[in-house]
Amino acid sequence: MSDDDVTRREFMETAGVVAASLPWLAASPAGAQDAGPIIDGASDVSMVVNGEPRTARIAPNMTLLDTLREELDLTGTKKGCNQGGCGACTIWIDGERANACMTLAIMHEGREITTIEALANGDDLHPLQRAFIENDAFQCGFCTSGQIMSGVKVLEEGLPATEAGLTEAMNGNICRCSAYPQIRAALRDVAGKG
């Protein structure tokens, strides 16, 4: 995280831009007692985030993306298009890659969420993170955490042999700086060393 970013976030928090929580209410309508509570307003949602139990008090309409960034201070996951089209918010839910903007945090009570912050071990980068640096696989860097979270899964699934196959496997991650050849090279590097 750059100093700039810290300053911007601190400003936003002092300025009160971070959403205030809504009043909490849980009630069951007559005749639907077995349907569980209808949650109308903020409630506690607990997930295992990067290996640690975390709880956020959030309204039902909070996406997993906003919850990670605004409530749990995990800002490595980026908000690009906010409609599932760019992949900047790619994280893992129970080990599967997902767009964090396309799902509600409240739907993932108890699940394991993994973000880019969990990949490195201190200063010891994940091999794909190192390969991105070595291959110059980003320019502005905004899509990079999503590219890497997606790419690690592609490596686990087995890297497609053809360039077209690899492009297809990474099609959910858009790079406006168009570093695609370098991103593919980084993936091939790691697969080759695997």
Add this chain to the structure above:
Amino acid sequence: MLNFAYARPDSLEAARALMRETDGAAFIAGGTDMLNRIRDGVDAPDILVDISRLDLDGIDFDDARLSIRAMARNTAIAADDRVRRHFPLIADAIEAGASPQVRNFASAAGNILQATRCPYFRDAASPCNRRDPGSGCSAIAGESRKLGILGVSAFCIATHGSDLAVALAALDAQVITMPTSGGRRVLPIAELHRLPEGTPEAVTNLEPGEMILRIEVPRVSADLRSAYVKTRDRASFGYALVSAGVALDVADGRVRSARIALGGVAPRPWRATAAEEALRGVSPSGDAIRAAAALSTAGATPTDDNRFKIDLTRRVVERALAEALA
């Protein structure tokens, strides 16, 4: 995003009771279409009823049918060995759509119930008969290049965007549902979506609160030849300009039956019945395929913007037939 309440019933019966007794309730499964609809201001449910953890996941297979349960994820369906072996059309269609991130969470039922595509429908500031009945159609006089040419009306020309639904239409699938009144109902996939006619706001023939439980695909022939061909404006991760799913039953060098479904051209998966008829009993040559493909757009009513889709559809059908027979 507009706020809403949330409930996660722990049984089908509880979900049914909730839908029956609550106004303004809508299901959420994978969420990959629903959340964009809410963000776009197209849908405004009072309560989202989360069915993603109900016992509705998985794929069953026997001699008579493939049964895809409502919550089966697109990735899991496309990766299933039985699906790939017996119904490769389904796997091919799924893999031609969206991205791995979306397919990992998009459910089978949610996929085929996704809202029809039209930029004006998604833009709450534009008049749209489907979103706001009687307000007019912005697309017909506007930008309609990507929109429909078959089954459209003077009120709506939106297209259905599901690749999976095209494959299911070509395979004569049916959906098994649970109405809020109880029991079960069977709907052929061809009767799931309505044509817009004068009431484009009515999109499906499901009753309010009715839940799809599973999608069944009959096994009619051991040796079905199929292909899915999709064209779009970019190489990957885009909705179809035109797509075609074909399933051919060929014996002794002759086509016993042909089923051809089109995507990207109509408000629902569109069966090209005239082209199917033309292939029945025919020994499939290049000429016979071309002649049949030419019938695939019978009845089309394009706009000036999307007239190109007539020729494109015929070419896509021709290629799909040729690939299936190769």
